[in-house]
Amino acid sequence: MRVGAAVLAAAALASGCAQDASDVRGASGQQPLQAPPARALDAYASKLGAAHAARVAAAKRWKLKKVPLAAPPPPAKKPEIKARKGFEVDGQEHLPPVFTSIPTKEKIVFLTIDDGAEKDPAFLRMMSELKVPYTAFLSDYLVKEDYGYFKEMQDRGVTLNNHTLNHPYLPGLSYAEQKREICGMQDVIEKRYGKRPTLFRPPYGNYNRDTLRAAAACGIEYAPIWNEEVFADHWDYREWDREIHPGDIVLTHFRGEGDWGGTMRDMVRAFLDKVTAEGYAVARLEDYL
Structure with missing residues (x-):
């Protein structure tokens, strides 16, 4: 103390x-x-x-090795978010930037969770009790099985964002088809949860100029993807050094034992044990945008 x-x-x-x-x-x-x-x-x-x-x-109740570190206060002045080098498209200055990390020197990372297949009530309790922030990117074809689960998530302070209606490979679609996928999910989230998102993640992290044009037309301001992906039993890395860096966005999915070797709670333990051991806290992505 x-x-x-x-x-x-x-x-x-x-x-x-x-x-x-x-x-x-x-x-x-x-x-x-x-x-x-x-x-x-x-x-x-x-x-x-x-x-x-x-x-x-x-931390003891959920079998973590250490107590998660508390994130610093959000910055009074938000960092400038630009498209990651090599991830730009023509006319990028008028389109939502695609980025994999937040520019910061603080030892923080951001947890983001995609799709919506697994709906584990114990996961909601775990994250609330541990006070760990995260951001959800939802696809309607999975969320519609139980809109109420994600309403409870929203009530616990989680922002619900756009991951398209049906999770297609967007570059394979026309501009009009992409716009239907993105704007359609905007409409679903507004109807069910009261607010149109400003964040959009393209399925699989794949996009083209039409994707970002359509996203902008639907009210999207940012298109974050990720630098690391965490599973229940391992991590994957985008960078060659296979390390966590300040400001990295970490991806995982709403999935359970039917899809990977463990539960959502196992994934959270794998995530928190690693970032805490390396001196990182988990911050809320929206606080930096």
Whole structure:
């Protein structure tokens, strides 16, 4: 509880300073700045201690090796997001950028989850109890089996974004067909969840200029893809060094034991154990856009 101890020490100091300030006012007749009451800082320290204890208990309950690190506050000034070099298309300055990481020096990564096939209630509880943020990219042909599951996810603070209606290989479609896939999913998310997304992920990470033109016409502002992909039993990497980097976007999927060697909870453990061991916290992607 080093944070709590520090705050309590600050409270004691503040109490002493308040007394000193009173003496100064008596001598000079001027109104000094008032230090926060010691009891307020004490209450704040207790709140921090309780929150940390809850995270420790949750990490133990979900069988993590270590307590996940807390992300730093979001930046007051958002970083400039540009298309990754080599991922641009003609006329890129007017189109949503395709990128695989956020420009930052902070040791943070962003977890994103695609499709919507697996609908595990225990996964929702796990992520809420651990206070781990993530971003969902949904396809209607899978989500429509249980729209309510993703409404509960949204109610827990998760942003629901666009991954097309039917998860096609978009470059193989005409502009009009791509627009139907993207705008159609915009309509579904707005109808079911009340808000049109500004983030879109092309299925398989494949796109062409028509994809981005269609996305822009449907109200999309960003097209994040990924630098790493995590499964229940292994990781895949885009970069040659096979390492995590500050600001990397990590992909996984709503899948379970029928598709890979484990559950969504197993995937979360694999993800959190690795990033925590390497000194990374998980931040919310939308806070940087």
